[in-house]
Amino acid sequence: MTVKPLVKICGLSTPETLDAALQAGADWIGLVHFPRSPRHVALDRAAMLSRRARGRAGRVVLLVDPGDDLVAAAVAAIDPDLIQLHGRESPERVAAIRALTGRPVMKALGIATASDLDAVPAYAGIAERILLDAKAPPGAALPGGNGRAFDWSLIAGATLPEGWMLSGGLTPESVAEALARTGAPAVDVSSGVESAPGVKDPARIAAFVTAARGGF
Template sequence: MAVHTKICGLSTAEHANLAAFYGARWLGFIFYEPSPRNVTLQAAFTMRRHLPKRAERVGVFVNANHNFIEAAVDALDLDWVQLHGDEYPHEVSELKNRLGVSVIKAVGVSERADLAQADAFASHADAILFDAKPPKGATLPGGNAVSFPWHILADQKLSYPWLLAGGLTAENLPAAIAESGAHAVDVSSGVEDTPGQKSGEKIEAFLRAAKAVR
């Protein structure tokens, strides 16, 4: 089965088109000001006309006001909204109904017991993103280039679509997929030279690695 890929934290049309060319299913754009990957509404609107149409667009939000999320959906013509904050399950349904988009809910994981957090959202979201919990002292949500024990997902009979994230790179992707059983993966810092600065070579290498997995 093919491995679906999401290249997240994109901020230029050049890298978005490169990711789509090499087969990314999703292109992720972060609307969170503290992040070095933050995209403003104005930048999103300007970029929109230059983005590829063959990949799905995902906006990533952290405890954002629903009006702001709606503005971002309009600015970038988003297909998906990814919620990376402290949202309640009913908020997921509210956003889906209000905006007509699909929703990914991120769940932080460090041990097997954390996987149960997804149960409350599974019937509301269209997919769950299992990401590493932020390391101690981190100021941003998400894996922050660290991973969690992938094998804890291997024996789970999950009834909903899910993606694996946290510390993935082209080099460790085959092991991550083999150990977790993931059919969809999400990468951000693993295809960067420095925080927020994407590398075209690393994007290509990651997507080629995903295609090579059987």
């Protein structure tokens, strides 16, 4: 039996685009707290958006190499259903953040070559979910959200943990092919549904969810 893929719309920053994601039927909404990102939202604004989404979709806060104080502040403000770690957090750090917060964690791993998949087992037993994203290019300011896809053939035949998520350069135009080629149980999009960096496009959000759910 084929299972409907789950969809996460990340980097939302306004009530209007959050509502667009919810109305389209997104399973998760992502709030980025990372000042270098064009999708960054302050904790008070993220708290407002989180309250708006409560009970309508899973709420994810994205943090990059956060210290304990930031983790605690983000959890207190946003009350996330899932913490997404998108930096260079070690398996030990992921475990520590889970212990500190009592919240499930998703660890993002950058993929550029087959050897990058070697890191998956170390995290799979600790993080509730693994997100495979395109590795940022050398010198990039952001660890993700760069609009790049990785070679999906790299994960053909790979043993991946249940509930893994595919990210990296996905768009309304490419997501159906990505799902068909990888069998991903979940997909994550950010720049692929934007009209400019950090500016979400409600029409592209709706088109992405529709394309991901095509046939379901």
